[in-house]
Amino acid sequence: MNNENSLMPLGTLEPDETATMAALSGGRTFTSRCLALGFTPGAEVKMERNSGRGPVVVVVRGMRLALGRDESMRLTVRSRRN
């Protein structure tokens, strides 16, 4: 697939992969909290730790954050993966 801008859940990024925030879902309280933490559309997100199970660690706006697995699947990113 030669799609340069594929949308995918944040939780599916490989460690060290970088992507751009695209959309948020999962209820107002959750999205509002994420927005305040900097997960606004267009923001760059880097996956730091993702073992395929359990929570992940991402870097957004210079801050390292732990995200639950479910939560990481509710954030959609635009990946530069080919």
Added chain:
Amino acid sequence: MSGAIKVAFAGAPNTGKSTLFNALTGLKQHTGNWPGKTVEQKVGRYRRNGTRFSLIDLPGSYSLSANSLEEQTSRDFLAIERPDVVVAVVDASTLERNLYLVRELLELGLPLVVALNMMDVATRIGSHIDVALLEAVLGVPVVPLVARKSEGLSRLIDAIEHLARKTSMESGDPLSMGSALEQRIDALDYALPAELALPYPRRWLLTKLLEGDPAVVVAVKAAVSAADWQLIEPQLRDRDATALTIAGARYDWAAAIYRQVVRREKRSASWSERADHVFLHPIGGLLFFMTLIFGVYWLMFSAAAPLQRWLNDLVVDGGSRLETALDGWPDWSVSLLSDGVIGGAGLVLTFIPILAILFLMLAVLEDVGYMARAAFVMDRFMHRIGLRGKSFLPLFIGWGCNVPAITGSRIIESRSARLTTALVAPLVPCSARMVVIALFTATFFGSAAVFVSWGMVMVNLAVLAVMSLLISRFLFRGQQSSFVMELPHYHMPSVRGVLLATWERLRRFVTLAGTVILAMSLIVWFLSTFPGDGVEDSFLGHIGRWLEPVGGLMGLDWRMVIALLTSFVAKEQTIATLGVIMGTGGDSALKTNLSEIMTPAAAVAFIVLQMLFVPCVASVAALRQETGSWRWVAFAVGYMLAISLIGATAVYQGARLLGLGV
């Protein structure tokens, strides 16, 4: 000058806001709750050259959206009380994220001083901030400091004092949201009546309305006429999308300033990141955490337990000395002091050394920044039972004693997760219950005792898992606490901060023992002492007889019922009560007597009952304190009572049907 300058400290978690607050106030602070809320409020005093400052530490929050009770409390205080000066405590090492809150505070139009904390960490990670430029861009004073080392505090006070003495605030241009949003703000401004009986600044109100902030929408709807609302409502239709745009606009602003004032050096991974390769590792991190817990436990029991026993002897000894000293006083008054006051509340206080060690270790782990990592490694498991990683620690502490487990739930930020943790904590089999179980299993099951005990522990943990699932699914539905947590940089713990936090928690425990636990001990003492002599003729004794039919369902006679009832004072009281009622002769006589009055099936039923029965008096008091309402206490007591009675009856009747152990 009349009154002190009122200064509020706002800031996100992990910005060192409390460290700064503690550095300024030291012990001249007191902790309470916000009026009518279960959110902690810290107020302190500071004085310099005759000028008095009244400092308020607002709950940590990432934004001024009302996402949690804490955030709403902060926001209402800022918007309605309008303190003389607001100090925005900012972590210099994550400046971009922190500017978001600064921006929201600016939008509220409050007199602001930015405390640029953790300058040392920023330098360490290769981030150089042009403070003068930041000050110019923001248009408010910016004071760099390192609260942990008390650096820059006097300059901060200078800035606060200067700002407070300023008579007029030059209000700068409103911070633009971009033309599309500005048009919508203008349109909404037109629809909203000019005079509103709401305490918020108008532009801020308009923005929050567009964002669809639930609390603001409700307030405005109540303040305007139905006809006006008809005009307003259509403009708020796509609030979710608008919230996204507004947050985006604020972050664009923050990112632009960040790029302008911060120069970043290329550098290799920070010490924190490298350490996290171990601490966050799915296996390594778990092993480390388990070892750490074991270490804390070992410290508690090797260093503090002997001290506890010594204090215990002292209390028991003091009680009997008191009885001698009070020779000639009426019997009831002697018993009141020695059994009620000293035997009840006094005994609880002997746990201070154990708790001191525990609280100290917790404070160190929090201060170092490890707590977030512990929550990370445990989240996978706790998630399955409807809880999140952070709940593990308080629950684990419950093996020793449920009281610190309940009060320890305070480390969890989300209210629903905190309440769930506190409400299931009494199901953790505490050491006092294990003592009772040991006696019964040894009496009835001989060599199989250890398996029965182990099985019972498993039963308790299973009930705990089911209850926490039920509570989080049904009582807090829709308030699912999401696991989104900052991993702060590790740093050396500050001795002052750790000691203050330990002291604060210990003080809370002592207050609890001195008030609620004391009062409850006295009530139970009264019921078990009057009107006759001895427990069997007391009110409690009568209650026990009256409840005998219920006990019969589980194969228990009135003596067992009373023993169970007195376990409300303290779980180990069961044995003491049985000792009193069934005559003396020591441990072995008690065992013989026990096997005479009940069958093995009834014994198992009693074990189930004892393990799951209502929380002890101290736990009830702690639950009241942490949940802030007697209704939650009633809920916890009620569900445990129901489960224990149903469980024990099922065990006994089931065994009878199968003809086992009767």
